[in-house]
Amino acid sequence: MRIVIFGPQGSGKGTQAQALIKVFDIPHITTGELFRNEIKANSEIGKMVASVINTGKLVEDDLTLEVLKKRLEQTDCQKGFILDGFPRNITQAQALDKIVSTDQVIELWIPDDEVINRLEGRRTCKKCETVFNIKTNPPAKENVCDKCGNELIVRNDDKQEAIKKRLELYHQQTEPLIVYYQKQGKLIKIDGRPSISQVTESILAKLK
Ligand code: AMP
Numbered sequence: 001m002r003i004v005i006f007g008p009q010g011s012g013k014g015t016q017a018q019a020l021i022k023v024f025d026i027p028h029i030t031t032g033e034l035f036r037n038e039i040k041a042n043s044e045i046g047k048m049v050a051s052v053i054n055t056g057k058l059v060e061d062d063l064t065l066e067v068l069k070k071r072l073e074q075t076d077c078q079k080g081f082i083l084d085g086f087p088r089n090i091t092q093a094q095a096l097d098k099i100v101s102t103d104q105v106i107e108l109w110i111p112d113d114e115v116i117n118r119l120e121g122r123r124t125c126k127k128c129e130t131v132f133n134i135k136t137n138p139p140a141k142e143n144v145c146d147k148c149g150n151e152l153i154v155r156n157d158d159k160q161e162a163i164k165k166r167l168e169l170y171h172q173q174t175e176p177l178i179v180y181y182q183k184q185g186k187l188i189k190i191d192g193r194p195s196i197s198q199v200t201e202s203i204l205a206k207l208k
Contacts, residue, residue, distance in 0.1 A: 001080040007108030008170045010118035011192040017082045019200045026080040034067050056162030089173040105181040110192040119163050123152035
């Protein structure tokens with residue numbers, strides 16, 4: 001099963017992908033995390049993308065595709081994957097269609113005010129990147145990751161100015177994917193506002 005999941009930041013893509021990988025036993029691939037790993041490793045790519053990412057802008061398409069291609073070539077992707085954070089625009093969607101055929105595309109929708117509300121409460125583990133929300137999904141102990149015990153932080157791109165920039169980019173560049181995938185007959189539209197488990201159920205009911 002090759003699935004793409006897209007939606008505005010904070011719509012719950014990562015959370016839902018985590019539920020789906022257990023059901024389908026496939027890896028969850030997120031280009032944002034691939035980039036953050038490069039930054040942590042202080043690699044050449046990491047140095048090139050750090051400032052772009054920290055201000056909430058998009059990394060150049062060719063470089064993003066290169067990083068993604070390398071990841072999709074790994075053996076765990078042979079049985080499928082859930083792709084989250086890619087494609088983010090039509091050019092990337094066309095590039096993806098050239099390297100692999102996807103089966104289903106999930107659009108996880110939430111309104112803008114909900115995006116802002118959710119992202120302002122988001123805290124991410126510095127080490128393992130597990131995401132919590134101080135309003136809706138708090139850790140057991142304040143500012144400490146339940147999974148690995150490291151500190152929780154506000155990601156630079158979850159700060160207010162970056163959130164606005166990212167939302168603007170989403171509407172301009174990513175939303176046209178709705179029509180693109182509708183034309184391919186692959187689009188599944190899901191309301192991301194109900195509880196995490198209700199959203200997972202809706203997705204599973206609609207996946208063929
Ligand atoms: P995310 O964790 O998906 O919000 O990604 C964090 C950041 O990584 C984004 O704000 C972009 O700067 C960069 N990024 C991730 N995926 C892509 C992509 N498909 N195209 C361009 N930039 C990306």
